[in-house]
Amino acid sequence: MTKPKILLTRKWPESVEKAAAELFDVTYNPEDRPMNRAEMRVALESYDAVLATVTDDVKTGAFTNLKPMARILANYGVGFSHIDVEGARAAGITVTNTPDVLNDCTADLAMTLLMMAARRAGEGEREVRAGNWTGWRPTHMIGTSVTGKTLGIIGFGRIGQAMARRAHFGFGMKILAQSRSPVDPAILAQTGAVQVDTVEDLLPQCDFISLHCPGGDVNRHLINADRLAMMKPTAILVNTARGEVVDEAALAEALKTGVIAGAGLDVFEAEPTVHPGFLECENAVLLPHMGSSTHETRVEMGMRALKNIQQFFDGNVPDDRVN
Ligand code: DGY
Numbered sequence: 001m002t003k004p005k006i007l008l009t010r011k012w013p014e015s016v017e018k019a020a021a022e023l024f025d026v027t028y029n030p031e032d033r034p035m036n037r038a039e040m041r042v043a044l045e046s047y048d049a050v051l052a053t054v055t056d057d058v059k060t061g062a063f064t065n066l067k068p069m070a071r072i073l074a075n076y077g078v079g080f081s082h083i084d085v086e087g088a089r090a091a092g093i094t095v096t097n098t099p100d101v102l103n104d105c106t107a108d109l110a111m112t113l114l115m116m117a118a119r120r121a122g123e124g125e126r127e128v129r130a131g132n133w134t135g136w137r138p139t140h141m142i143g144t145s146v147t148g149k150t151l152g153i154i155g156f157g158r159i160g161q162a163m164a165r166r167a168h169f170g171f172g173m174k175i176l177a178q179s180r181s182p183v184d185p186a187i188l189a190q191t192g193a194v195q196v197d198t199v200e201d202l203l204p205q206c207d208f209i210s211l212h213c214p215g216g217d218v219n220r221h222l223i224n225a226d227r228l229a230m231m232k233p234t235a236i237l238v239n240t241a242r243g244e245v246v247d248e249a250a251l252a253e254a255l256k257t258g259v260i261a262g263a264g265l266d267v268f269e270a271e272p273t274v275h276p277g278f279l280e281c282e283n284a285v286l287l288p289h290m291g292s293s294t295h296e297t298r299v300e301m302g303m304r305a306l307k308n309i310q311q312f313f314d315g316n317v318p319d320d321r322v323n
Contacts, residue, residue: 003023003025004049004309005027005046005047006027006049006050007027007046007049008020008027009029009043009050009051009053009055011028011030012051015299016298019302034056035056037057037061040057041062041066044066044068044069044070045066045068048070048313049070049071049312049313050072051074051305051306051309052074052076053075053076054075054077054082054271054289056082057082058082058084058088059083063088066091071093071312072318074095074306074312074318076305077098077102077301078098078159078292079214079241080095080322081215081216086323088323089323095321096309096319096320097320098300098304099158101301101304102159102292102300103158103161104162104297105297106159106162106240107159107165107166109291110210110240110266111163113285114208114236115146117262117263117264117283117285118145118236119146120283122282127141144234146171146173146208147173149171149173149208150175150206150207151163151173151174151175151210152176152177152205152206152209153176153177153209153212154202154210154222155178155211155212155213156178156183156212157179157212163212164177167191167208175191175194176195176206178195178201179195182195183195199222200227204231206232207232207234207236208235208237209231209236209238210238210239211237211240211246214242215243215244216242216244219241219242219244219245220244221244221245221246221250222245223237225253228251228260229259232260233260233261234261235260235261236262236264237251237260237263239265240266240291242267243265243267243268243269243270246265246269251263251275251278252275252277252278252284255277255281255283256281261283263278263285265278265284266288266290267289272288307319308321
């Protein structure tokens with residue numbers, strides 16, 4: 001039997017590329033560069049499956065008048081706001097993602113950003129590397145304590161819950177949760193979390209706010225100038241979700257003018273371009289979208305994407321179908 005022809009749109013961890021080659025007729029992207037709209041359309045018309053990432057252009061319009069050969073677009077990643085899933089469905093293409101396997105890893109990075117922003121770790125490191133450190137003194141690099149403070153989590157899905165566990169059990173933080181739907185009381189009870197109805201209810205009460213909601217139009221600029229103004233001036237905002245959830249111009253302004261105290265950002269609206277305002281802010285910790293970037297997690301994500309297409313080609317509904 002001939003193997004399905006699949007395309008990996010970016011370079012994947014070696015062990016997963018090898019696993020893919022055992023099951024499928026694989027085309028790789030040895031140059032590891034993102035694919036533009038036209039290339040993605042050609043790919044969807046030339047392969048049985050396309051295994052894409054957040055950097056590939058499959059947004060609105062990508063599936064219009066397409067004559068796809070591909071019946072499945074398996075995303076290597078949990079977030080799929082970069083994919084026009086309705087357009088894909090209309091074109092007869094199943095879309096899958098890779099949930100669960102990156103929960104802990106992403107929550108670890110959100111906690112890293114929270115700690116770095118609270119303790120001014122980025123600034124401190126820059127000072128040492130620039131040769132500007134003049135030695136210990138009582139008033140040097142004063143940050144803010146984390147232990148016992150209140151963390152607001154917007155989006156209390158699996159990653160939000162993993163963040164709550166770290167903050168609550170590791171740092172004794174009180175947890176407020178905001179989610180579109182009611183959270184199971186048993187889940188809230190695990191970390192003593194209290195669910196609030198609205199983002200507006202949550203923001204003024206929190207010392208730290210961490211975003212774990214989906215991106216896309218539904219949450220575009222959820223954090224805007226008005227909502228930043230509702231936060232405490234001492235508050236720190238962490239975003240490991242999607243860049244579009246935050247109005248970046250408004251956040252840069254808020255960081256510059258002291259509307260809030262700091263931010264830890266792993267995701268940006270126009271990656272890899274970073275809003276120039278952030279680069280001027282010492283109180284912003286900026287990371288290059290590395291929430292899931294451990295060896296173990298990236299392998300698990302790849303294996304999960306392969307499992308989805310294997311299930312599909314075996315005639316089953318893939319576990320992680322999203323459309
Ligand atoms: C994810 O899994 O959503 C990561 O952000 C990469 O897309």
